[in-house]
Amino acid sequence: MEDFRIESVLVTGSDRGIGLGLVLEFMKLPHPPQLIFATCRNLESPEGKVRRKQTETEIVPAFTKLGAILTLFSKNVTDPQSIKAAAEEVQRYLTGRGLALLINNAGIAYKTTLASETAQTMAAVYTTNTLGPMRVSQTFLPLLKRAAPKFTCLGKSCFKAAIVNVSSSFGSLAAVDEWKWCQDVGYRCSKAALNMLTKCQSLVYYPFEIVCVSLHPGGVQTGLGAEKGGN
Numbered sequence: 116m117e118d119f120r121i122e123s124v125l126v127t128g129s130d131r132g133i134g135l136g137l138v139l140e141f142m143k144l145p146h147p148p149q150l151i152f153a154t155c156r157n158l159e160s161p162e163g164k165v166r167r168k169q170t171e172t173e174i175v176p177a178f179t180k181l182g183a184i185l186t187l188f189s190k191n192v193t194d195p196q197s198i199k200a201a202a203e204e205v206q207r208y209l210t211g212r213g214l215a216l217l218i219n220n221a222g223i224a225y226k227t228t229l230a231s232e233t234a235q236t237m238a239a240v241y242t243t244n245t246l247g248p249m250r251v252s253q254t255f256l257p258l259l260k261r262a263a264p265k266f267t268c269l270g271k272s273c274f275k276a277a278i279v280n281v282s283s284s285f286g287s288l289a290a291v292d293e294w295k296w297c298q299d300v301g302y303r304c305s306k307a308a309l310n311m312l313t314k315c316q317s318l319v320y321y322p323f324e325i326v327c328v329s330l331h332p333g334g335v336q337t338g339l340g341a342e343k344g345g346n
């Protein structure tokens with residue numbers, strides 16, 4: 116990680132879980148990004164207020180000491196208006212520069228089986244886990260495009276511009292991971308679709324030298340799967 120240097124990164128769903136972990140790890144890098152955009156769904160909810168307070172009192176001061184900026188603002192990945200507002204705010208911070216790295220991390224899961232899955236739960240996970248990254252990437256594309264040409268090295272590189280879609284091994288058709296213990300059918304389908312979205316993005320965004328990848332973060336003990344509506 117010694118050589119890993121990017122100017123800016125935006126992480127969706129970064130008020131807790133893996134998203135928050137990513138933000139904290141970026142801050143610890145030998146050369147942290149100058150701009151970290153940590154976004155969360157609802158800063159005004161009671162939980163959002165508690166998290167914002169914690170972020171403002173603990174995380175932001177630590178980060179400011181590094182001479183960089185961390186900003187936290189609201190972005191619901193299922194709400195196009197909220198995504199647009201976030202993009203406008205990010206653009207103001209970037210002052211003409213591009214966004215180097217977009218991490219589509221926000222996600223939900225319902226504990227379901229094939230028998231208990233409903234149209235409602237399936238549509239909800241698809242809306243967040245698949246449509247969310249598609250809409251967020253579409254909206255931030257102009258900023259990602261602006262980041263890549265700044266670097267003169269040949270070919271695509273995550274140092275230029277990249278979209279990372281946080282997927283899951285549950286979305287793999289080959290692995291069908293942990294099927295014996297949890298089916299979570301809607302979640303699996305949403306992540307399989309996300310993997311295909313990543314493939315499509317990589318084909319379409321190739322000329323702009325934007326790297327597009329799906330990654331499985333590994334099993335992490337978080338609040339994922341606590342959504343109501345499934346089993």
Ligand SMILES: NC(=O)c1ccc[n+]([C@@H]2O[C@H](COP(=O)([O-])OP(=O)(O)OC[C@H]3O[C@@H](n4cnc5c(N)ncnc54)[C@H](OP(=O)(O)O)[C@@H]3O)[C@@H](O)[C@H]2O)c1
Binds near residue numbers: 221222
């Ligand atoms: N944990 C694992 O073992 C594991 C394994 C494989 C893949 N993943 C993937 O990793 C990602 C992060 O999961 P996690 O384990 O960190 O889950 P988590 O602790 O439940 O955190 C999920 C995050 O996504 C946010 N979010 C949910 N819906 C949103 C929306 N509509 N708009 C904006 N933010 C939204 C949540 O915000 P709120 O706080 O407002 O709810 C929260 O910040 C997910 O994409 C998940 O599928 C996790």
